[in-house]
Amino acid sequence: MRTNEIADILSKPTSQELLHRDLTRLAYVATDGTPRSIPIAFTWNGTEIVLCTTRNSPKLPHLRANPMVALTIDTEVHPPKILLLRGRAELDDVDGIPEEYLQMNGTYGMTAEQRVEWEAEVRSLYDGMVRIVITPTWVKLIDFETTLPSAVEELVRQRAERQSA
Incomplete structure (x- = not known):
């Protein structure tokens, strides 16, 4: 898919709505050849999907x-509204x-106090993380409209052909 085609699809209002949701499902192939699909939080920075995970995450050897x-x-x-993306994971x-x-x-629904506590817990638990950065190389938006x-x-298309024959 060409870059301008990807940009056109991702700029649509429905795509933008979906790119601002909390979770995506990440599919990848494990080193034993079997598929994996996991829910994971993400953010869209305008050109890339960014996921973050622990340095000891089981998915990292497979993605490498x-x-x-x-x-x-x-x-x-x-x-349903569905945005499908494919790309290459770059690990940082x-x-x-x-x-x-x-x-x-x-x-997530946290009070300001809960947010402070959560962030303090995160900072005390992780000394570092791995950013998984995915630049889309193929996209499809399905909105059923x-x-x-x-x-x-x-x-x-086949039905239309039968009806016009």
């Missing part, structure tokens, strides 16, 4: 061995707590 990933960000209502080991980690956990899954689009 095969950095190709897929992400799904979606809603729980009907009709950082000292301290990345600002993105604090941002991505800022939307203007866009559909490709298999459904094909069925709609």
